[in-house]
Amino acid sequence: MSTFSNALSKQGAPFLAAFARGGYRKLIQMFVLCLAVFALTGAGDPATRFSELGHQMMCICGCGQILLECNHVGCPDSDGMRNELMTAVNRGDSDSLVEQSFVQKYGPTVLAAPTTTGFDRTAWIVPFVALALGLSIVVLVIRAWKNRPAPALADGLRPVRGAELELFRDQARKETDL
Amino acid sequence: MALIGSFALLLALALSIYSFGVGLLALFFRRDPSWERLGETARRAGVVVFGAVVLAAIALVVSAFRDDFTIAYIFHHSNRDLPAPYKFATLWSGQEGSLLFWSLLLAGYGFVLRLRYKTDPRLFAYASVVLAGVQIFFLSLVNFAANPFGLLEGPLRPDGSGLNPLLQYPEMVIHPPMLYLGYVGFTVPFAFALGALIMKYPGEKWIHITRRWTMVTWGFLTCGIFLGAHWAYSVLGWGGYWGWDPVENASLMPWLVGTAFLHSVMMQEKRGMLKVWNMWLVFATFWLAILGTFLTRSGIISSVHAFAQSSIGSWFAWFLAITFAVFVFFFFKNKDHLRSEHKLESLISRESSFLFNNLLFVLLCFTVLWGTWFPKISELVQGNKVTVGAPFYNRVAIPVALLLLILTAIGPLLAWRKTSFESLKRNFMWPTLGAVAVMAFLMITPQNWGSPFGLRPWQDVAYFYSLMAIGLSVLVTLTIASEYYRGGKVIAGHSGQGMFASMVQLTHRNTRRYGGYIVHFGVVVVIIGFAGSAFNQDKEQEMGYGDKMTIGSYTLVCRSYTDEDFPNYAGEWAVLDVYKGGKQIDTMTPERRFYKASRQTSTMPFIRSTLNEDLYLVYEGLNQDTGRPILKAHLNPLVMWIWLGVWIILGGTVLALIPNAPAPVRVPAAARLKQAQAEPVATGD
Numbered sequence: 001m002s003t004f005s006n007a008l009s010k011q012g013a014p015f016l017a018a019f020a021r022g023g024y025r026k027l028i029q030m031f032v033l034c035l036a037v038f039a040l041t042g043a044g045d046p047a048t049r050f051s052e053l054g055h056q057m058m059c060i061c062g063c064g065q066i067l068l069e070c071n072h073v074g075c076p077d078s079d080g081m082r083n084e085l086m087t088a089v090n091r092g093d094s095d096s097l098v099e100q101s102f103v104q105k106y107g108p109t110v111l112a113a114p115t116t117t118g119f120d121r122t123a124w125i126v127p128f129v130a131l132a133l134g135l136s137i138v139v140l141v142i143r144a145w146k147n148r149p150a151p152a153l154a155d156g157l158r159p160v161r162g163a164e165l166e167l168f169r170d171q172a173r174k175e176t177d178l
Numbered sequence: 179m180a181l182i183g184s185f186a187l188l189l190a191l192a193l194s195i196y197s198f199g200v201g202l203l204a205l206f207f208r209r210d211p212s213w214e215r216l217g218e219t220a221r222r223a224g225v226v227v228f229g230a231v232v233l234a235a236i237a238l239v240v241s242a243f244r245d246d247f248t249i250a251y252i253f254h255h256s257n258r259d260l261p262a263p264y265k266f267a268t269l270w271s272g273q274e275g276s277l278l279f280w281s282l283l284l285a286g287y288g289f290v291l292r293l294r295y296k297t298d299p300r301l302f303a304y305a306s307v308v309l310a311g312v313q314i315f316f317l318s319l320v321n322f323a324a325n326p327f328g329l330l331e332g333p334l335r336p337d338g339s340g341l342n343p344l345l346q347y348p349e350m351v352i353h354p355p356m357l358y359l360g361y362v363g364f365t366v367p368f369a370f371a372l373g374a375l376i377m378k379y380p381g382e383k384w385i386h387i388t389r390r391w392t393m394v395t396w397g398f399l400t401c402g403i404f405l406g407a408h409w410a411y412s413v414l415g416w417g418g419y420w421g422w423d424p425v426e427n428a429s430l431m432p433w434l435v436g437t438a439f440l441h442s443v444m445m446q447e448k449r450g451m452l453k454v455w456n457m458w459l460v461f462a463t464f465w466l467a468i469l470g471t472f473l474t475r476s477g478i479i480s481s482v483h484a485f486a487q488s489s490i491g492s493w494f495a496w497f498l499a500i501t502f503a504v505f506v507f508f509f510f511k512n513k514d515h516l517r518s519e520h521k522l523e524s525l526i527s528r529e530s531s532f533l534f535n536n537l538l539f540v541l542l543c544f545t546v547l548w549g550t551w552f553p554k555i556s557e558l559v560q561g562n563k564v565t566v567g568a569p570f571y572n573r574v575a576i577p578v579a580l581l582l583l584i585l586t587a588i589g590p591l592l593a594w595r596k597t598s599f600e601s602l603k604r605n606f607m608w609p610t611l612g613a614v615a616v617m618a619f620l621m622i623t624p625q626n627w628g629s630p631f632g633l634r635p636w637q638d639v640a641y642f643y644s645l646m647a648i649g650l651s652v653l654v655t656l657t658i659a660s661e662y663y664r665g666g667k668v669i670a671g672h673s674g675q676g677m678f679a680s681m682v683q684l685t686h687r688n689t690r691r692y693g694g695y696i697v698h699f700g701v702v703v704v705i706i707g708f709a710g711s712a713f714n715q716d717k718e719q720e721m722g723y724g725d726k727m728t729i730g731s732y733t734l735v736c737r738s739y740t741d742e743d744f745p746n747y748a749g750e751w752a753v754l755d756v757y758k759g760g761k762q763i764d765t766m767t768p769e770r771r772f773y774k775a776s777r778q779t780s781t782m783p784f785i786r787s788t789l790n791e792d793l794y795l796v797y798e799g800l801n802q803d804t805g806r807p808i809l810k811a812h813l814n815p816l817v818m819w820i821w822l823g824v825w826i827i828l829g830g831t832v833l834a835l836i837p838n839a840p841a842p843v844r845v846p847a848a849a850r851l852k853q854a855q856a857e858p859v860a861t862g863d
Contacts, residue, residue: 058565064423066568069416071781071796071810112567114552119560123552127545127574134537142530145451145522 050089053098054082058112066112081106180249180327183237187278187327190230190285191317197224198310205303217303221292224306227313228289231282235269238278238326242268247338250330251275257338257775259745263351264341270354271341273475273490274326279354281316283362288313291366301384304373305366312365315497323490340775343747347413353405357429360399361467364432366391367439368464371457375508378515382447388460389443390835396436397831403429404824415781415796417716417812419820422571427550428470431543435463438539445532448594453516455536461505466543468498473550524596531589538582545574576643583650583705586698587657609656617649628731628790629713629815644712651702651709658695686839693834700826703819710791710816718798720806721752730813732793733757737765739807747771752797752809756786768797768809791815 051068059070061077067085070078081102088098102110114120197220204217238251242265247253255272256265264271270279288309295302320326367388374384406429411419420426439459445452476491522529549566556564591597591605625632635642662681669680685692719727721736728734734754741750749771756764769782779799786793794812801808 056569058567065416065421069418071414071416071798108562109565112565113570113573114556114564114566119556120564123549123556123564123566123570124574126548127541127578130544131541131578134541138530138533138537142522142525142533145518146524 046089049095050086053089053095054085056099056112057081057085057102057110060106060110179237179241179244179246180329183234183241183327184325186230186234186237187317187321187325190227190234190281191314191321193223193227193230194310194313194317196220197227198307198314201303201307201310205307208300220310221295221303221306224288224292224310224313227310228285231278231285231317234320234327235278235282238275239266239269242266245338247335248329249326250328251326253330253335253338255338255341257340257746259775260338260341260346261746263348264346267345267351267354268341270358271345271350272326274320274324274328276354276358277316277320277324277490278326280358280362281313281320283355283358284309284313284316284365287363287366291369297387298383300377301370301373301379301387304377305369308369308372309365312369315493319490319493323493337775340746340773343771343773343776343778343780344413346746346773346780347409349405349409349412353402353409355402356398356405357402360395360402361429361432361471363391363395363398364436364464364467366395367460371460372505372508375457375505375512375515378512382450385443385446385456389440389447392436392440392443392460392463393831393835396433396440397828399429399433399436400824400827400831403433404821408821411817412783412785413780415783415798415810417714417783417794417796417810417814418711419817422549422566422568424550425470425474427546428474431470431546432463432467434539434543434546435459435466438536438543439463441532441539442536445529449529451518451522451529452532453518454513457509457516459536459540465498465501466547468494468501472498526592526597526599526602528589528592528594528597531585531592535582535585535589538578538585542575542578542582545578546571549574579705580643580646580650583647583654583702586701587650587653590661590695590698591657605660606657609653609660612656613649613653616652617645620645620648629710638712640712644709647705647709651706654698654702658699661695662692683839685833689836689838690834693830693832693836696830696833697827698830700823700828700830703823703826705823707816707818707820707823710814710819713815715813716810718808718810720801720804721754721809722806727809727811729793729811730791731758732811732813734766734795734809734811736807736809746775747773750797752795752807754795754809756793766793766795768795770797770799787818789818792817 054068055066057067059065059067059075059078059081061070061075063070063075065071067078067081084102085098088101093101099111099115108115114123116124199220200216200223201220204213204220207213208217238249241249241252242256243262245252245256245258251272251274252268255275256268260268268275270276288306291302291309292306295306370384370388370391373379403426406426407419410421411417436459439456442452442456442459446456472491472494476494524530549570552566553563556562587609588602588606591602593601620630620633621635623631625634630644630648633641633645633648635645662684663677665684666677666681669675669684670677673680673683675683715729717727717729719725721727721734723736723738725736726733734756737753737755739750739752741748743749749769751767751769754766754768755762756766764786766784766786768784771780771782772778773780781796781798783794783796785795792812792814794814796810796812798808798810800806
């Protein structure tokens with residue numbers, strides 16, 4: 001890691017170098033461990049599965065509500081759908097099997113979110129592609145702006161750099177930023 | 179009344195056309211003094227438009243109060259026994275009326291803008307012309323496509339069909355005006371931006387003017403969005419406040435981009451950077467407000483809120499296309515004028531934090547737009563619609579929102595131009611430790627303490643998000659507190675005042691910055707409220723007399739059922755005693771109403787709200803098979819924090835609009851001695 005941080009320092013990235021040297025590594029490791037535990041732990045009991053699946057489906061009565069949130073008394077659909085779901089969960093059907101059977105019976109709009117297959121996959125991918133693209137653009141913009149030449153100074157003025165510049169900055173912050 | 183209203187609308191349209199056409203020519207031939215005088219008449223015509231639209235709005239409201247059912251709009255949205263406040267709200271309760279209301283607000287904003295023209299006559303003249311152009315569109319709509327004064331065909335009816343029962347709630351009297359003030363208000367920053375772009379406005383004064391208008395508008399939109407959420411929570415009876423419905427999304431999109439603009443505008447004011455970006459943000463905010471209206475009124479996207487499918491969709495599509503073309507034309511014509519004046523010095527600076535902040539806001543907006551449109555795109559591509567509901571937005575938008583929260587914590591600690599890593603570490607260490615400590619505490623506490631304690635992130639993804647949201651909220655709060663503390667300490671050191679007085683003075687000296695911090699604090703309070711939804715519980719049960727239901731730490735005992743007849747509706751109540759720890763703490767009366775005019779049924783949940791949790795009861799009616807009453811109870815933790823947070827956000831916004839108090843001038847000791855001996859000078863000399 002120290003080689004890595006030295007390399008970062010040489011490449012002009014003191015923030016990343018300091019980050020790599022510091023105790024933040026352990027924090028990141030802990031975070032990754034938590035994520036792994038979280039990802040590997042599945043919800044198993046029927047009541048939780050019923051609740052989770054029921055919140056991933058829509059009531060088809062036209063109310064536009066999540067199946068388990070449909071609050072119409074006498075709704076022609078939601079009670080039957082809930083019973084079907086409970087039966088399927090108690091039978092031990094897998095999540096995907098339950099979803100498939102609901103889609104076959106009620107059509108694809110019964111799912112509250114697009115699936116991760118076929119064209120539906122684009123719904124999930126596009127926002128993250130946009131995030132990656134946006135981040136790349138911001139990084140490129142920052143690099144381009146950093147490399148932009150500084151505006152020329154008027155005759156007779158000398159550029160202020162280093163410790164003197166920091167002193168002026170501190171003074172300016174104290175006097176203007178409060 | 180219908181004749182007066184129709185005439186007023188036609189007059190307003192004619193005056194708007196005059197204001198636009200003559201105003202435009204006056205700007206084109208501005209060197210000719212006679213055209214300058216005509217330009218003044220265009221401004222005055224714009225002022226009078228407001229009077230004409232007010233007259234039309236009054237005509238519609240008076241028609242509602244007089245139960246004039248010869249007017250189709252009044253027949254469809256009112257009835258004789260409708261209470262007075264809702265008769266007044268008829269103005270914005272339907273398609274035609276709400277478009278008239280939109281025109282009214284736009285004319286009101288135009289009225290204020292045109293009266294304040296002396297601030298910068300030329301820039302205001304351009305803005306006035308742009309506003310008149312937008313006004314022509316909306317007045318054309320209400321005159322030719324969705325006239326609120328259209329007469330009812332067939333025989334005269336004795337009573338109206340009544341207002342939608344869901345809209346008969348006090349908040350519906352103020353929610354639409356607030357929301358529309360927000361939507362319509364974004365036209366003003368757009369008008370200034372386009373005007374500044376066309377005239378190649380020198381300097382940054384236009385952005386100062388625009389920022390204040392944007393803040394006011396943003397405040398209204400924020401208020402409108404949350405009033406809508408509160409209405410949904412209090413009336414719809416499903417126990418939630420946000421359903422990611424296209425109409426809700428339509429209001430969120432301009433809010434997100436407007437928020438991005440309020441941040442990036444500082445870059446332009448302080449550093450002369452992001453001029454192109456800001457121009458596009460102002461345009462996008464306006465455009466998205468119109469796009470949202472198009473989405474929900476054209477019937478192109480199905481929504482539980484949407485107005486019926488109508489012909490006005492094509493009008494909006496054309497308007498969107500024209501405004502886009504006009505803006506793009508002038509942008510490419512004059513974009514050289516928008517060059518940045520400074521370079522970026524460091525990645526660790528306030529500037530770069532604003533860049534990332536803007537990226538995330540715009541990305542969130544894009545995600546919402548993408549999710550809203552995806553059913554239509556899917557239909558076009560694969561021939562069948564899909565649903566894009568809460569599970570999609572929760573999975574995609576929540577991680578981005580958490581990243582934004584991290585930036586909210588870091589951003590204020592970064593200085594303009596460059597921040598040393600050491601200084602960042604010094605300022606960030608204690609807040610980070612505090613946030614980590616709170617998260618650890620929430621994880622290790624027993625779950626029977628109630629929410630949000632006992633948060634085990636490995637048990638459920640919702641708990642993980644909830645823990646992160648609360649932890650990051652604490653981080654933001656502590657960074658804000660540390661900023662106040664450090665600033666207050668400096669002032670206390672100079673002035674000898676107490677810490678609290680110094681912090682108040684600090685806020686007065688830079689209301690914008692510290693008002694912004696208060697807004698940030700309000701946002702984290704709202705987010706803590708959202709985080710509570712991970713612990714929501716609900717239970718549904720048939721309950722006869724004396725039956726019990728237990729939810730969380732509450733036991734509900736059904737005492738009785740009662741009913742009463744009112745002129746407008748018939749009400750039926752369940753009366754339940756609420757026990758906690760074996761002791762009766764309250765009696766709750768959820769209600770079910772039958773509205774006579776519209777012959778529709780509606781539930782009125784009863785909410786027992788505390789800082790810790792809301793007990794939310796819905797009387798759903800009788801089970802058709804058993805004839806027994808059904809009650810549904812929801813236990814929603816931390817919901818009150820959302821509404822409290824909104825008040826804090828609005829308070830911070832108002833504070834940020836107040837001008838700064840001048841900083842006291844420090845006089846050296848020697849000068850003070852001389853001053854003491856000098857003659858006093860009267861104030862103002």
